[in-house]
Structures are given as C-alpha cells and as structure tokens.
Amino acid sequence: MRISEQEFELFCQYLEKACGILLAKHKQYLVESRLGKILQEGQFNNLGDLVRALNMPGNSSLKESVINAMTTNETLWFRDSHPYDILKNKLLPELAEQGRGQRLKIWSAACSTGQEPYSISMVLDEFKGENPGAFRMGEEITATDISTRVLDEARQAEYEMLALGRGLSKDRLQKFFQPGVDGSWTLNTNIKSRVRFRELNLLGNYIGIGPCDIVFCRNVLIYFSTERKREILRKIHQTLKPGGYLLLGASESIAELNDIYEMIHCRPGIIYKAK
Numbered sequence: 001m002r003i004s005e006q007e008f009e010l011f012c013q014y015l016e017k018a019c020g021i022l023l024a025k026h027k028q029y030l031v032e033s034r035l036g037k038i039l040q041e042g043q044f045n046n047l048g049d050l051v052r053a054l055n056m057p058g059n060s061s062l063k064e065s066v067i068n069a070m071t072t073n074e075t076l077w078f079r080d081s082h083p084y085d086i087l088k089n090k091l092l093p094e095l096a097e098q099g100r101g102q103r104l105k106i107w108s109a110a111c112s113t114g115q116e117p118y119s120i121s122m123v124l125d126e127f128k129g130e131n132p133g134a135f136r137m138g139e140e141i142t143a144t145d146i147s148t149r150v151l152d153e154a155r156q157a158e159y160e161m162l163a164l165g166r167g168l169s170k171d172r173l174q175k176f177f178q179p180g181v182d183g184s185w186t187l188n189t190n191i192k193s194r195v196r197f198r199e200l201n202l203l204g205n206y207i208g209i210g211p212c213d214i215v216f217c218r219n220v221l222i223y224f225s226t227e228r229k230r231e232i233l234r235k236i237h238q239t240l241k242p243g244g245y246l247l248l249g250a251s252e253s254i255a256e257l258n259d260i261y262e263m264i265h266c267r268p269g270i271i272y273k274a275k
C-alpha cells in the first residue's frame with residue numbers, strides 16, 4: 001500500500017479524534033502494516049477511501065476494526081513490579097484499615113489483554129490470605145479498554161507460556177493457573193471472577209465506573225496530547241473517592257494538575273492521591 005502525505009494526515013486526524021492516539025510522521029509504516037488487511041477486505045482503493053468511509057455515520061464494525069488494529073496492546077504481568085508492591089504494602093493495608101463496611105473498588109483503565117487487572121486480583125488474593133477478614137464487604141475490579149479484540153482475549157483468561165513468561169513468577173503460575181491440554185494455561189476462577197471487563201473509550205464518559213479507591217491508568221496516556229491527558233486525568237479524578245489513589249505508567253505524569261492530585265513518593269515509585 002502506498003500512502004500519500006495528505007491521506008496519512010487525514011487518517012491521523014481521524015484516529016486522534018476517535019481515540020486520542022497521536023501518530024508521529026515517521027509512523028507511516030505502522031499504518032501501512034496494520035491497515036493492509038482491512039483495506040484489502042473492504043476493497044478500498046487507498047487510505048483516503050477508508051478515511052472517507054470512517055467519517056460517514058454508521059460503519060461501526062469498520063471503525064471497531066480500525067481501532068483494534070491501531071491500538072498498541074503491549075502488556076505484561078506485574079509490569080514494573082513497584083506498583084504492585086505499593087498496592088500490597090501501602091494501599092491495601094491503608095484501605096483495609098479505613099474502609100470497614102465498604103466495598104473496595106479498583107479500576108484498571110486501559111487493561112489490554114488482562115494482565116494488569118489479573119495481577120491486581122492476585123495481589124488482592126494474597127493480601128486477603130495474609131489478612132483474614134480484610135475487605136469483608138467484598139471487592140470489585142473493573143477493567144476497561146477501547147479495543148474489543150483485547151477485551152475478548154482478557155475475558156477468556158487463557159494464556160500461552162510465552163505471555164505467562166513475561167512477568168509472572170513460577171510460584172504464581174502454579175498457584176493461580178491450571179494447565180490446559182493445548183499448552184495454554186487457564187486462570188483460576190477466584191482470580192478471574194473478581195474482574196469485570198467493559199469497553200470504554202477514555203475520551204468518552206465514565207458513567208458507572210466510580211467511586212473508586214484506586215485507579216490504574218498505566219502506559220496509555222503516553223499516546224495522547226497534553227490537552228487530552230489533562231481532560232482524561234480530570235475525569236479520572238471525578239471517579240476517585242476523596243483521598244483515592246491513581247497509579248500511572250513509569251514515564252507518565254499528572255501533566256501539572258497539582259491542584260487536584262498530590263504526588264506521593266513511595267521509593268521506588270510515585271503515586272498520586274486525589275485532593
């Protein structure tokens with residue numbers, strides 16, 4: 001597929017408006033490699049024709065395929081490890097102490113294929129094992145993503161050894177998974193059933209999400225403009241209980257929203273507390 005500069009520009013505008021993702025000029029190869037199949041199957045002559053179809057009302061399955069193709073879903077178990085240490089050693093003890101009589105609510109806001117919310121669920125399971133009686137009113141992890149493809153995979157909760165090898169210890173593999181016949185491993189029901197998956201575009205509304213004790217919004221804001229980041233961080237703030245916590249990716253920040261978030265150094269790791 002050959003893409004003209006103008007077509008690429010029009011596609012970038014469409015993508016930013018649809019899901020916030022900003023594509024740099026040198027990412028033209030990404031569009032070529034990821035959209036080839038969609039163009040062929042839809043019998044579009046070129047990217048310009050595809051953009052015209054995307055900008056028409058309706059066409060929801062085409063729009064969904066393009067989003068599924070253009071999102072980067074790289075993830076792993078217990079990514080960066082310190083967010084999960086902070087969860088276990090600081091946040092859960094604090095919330096277990098404060099929150100008697102209240103249900104614990106955690107949101108994984110760009111969950112990809114499930115490794116993030118399921119890692120959270122494992123930590124919660126371990127914490128509850130060591131602290132019998134904690135969170136007696138129960139707990140709920142809501143996991144959302146814009147990509148329907150990754151959500152389908154996440155709901156399956158079946159992983160190949162290659163994916164499991166990325167961040168999951170042997171102990172946790174043995175403790176939380178059952179081997180299947182085809183070489184994949186299935187997550188145990190108690191870890192899986194704590195997580196509810198839902199399609200959600202971070203550019204849209206967050207109805208039904210809050211009030212949350214903790215929000216993980218990791219490794220997704222990097223794709224957005226500063227303006228979009230601020231807009232999303234403000235909306236996340238509205239879903240957090242006062243004093244609730246926000247955990248971002250290692251290279252992400254609150255984009256100077258110091259009026260609504262307090263930065264807390266956990267050494268290692270930084271988290272944010274809703275003011």
Ligand SMILES: C[S@@+](CC[C@H](N)C(=O)[O-])C[C@H]1O[C@@H](n2cnc3c(N)ncnc32)[C@H](O)[C@@H]1O
Nearest residue numbers: 019071073075110112146147201202218219220
């Ligand atoms: C790189 S993955 C990060 C996954 C996980 N949070 C982690 O840190 O390992 C980014 C995820 O953000 C999702 N995403 C991108 N744009 C989004 C949007 N506008 N709304 C919701 N999710 C989005 C992608 O589909 C992808 O699964």
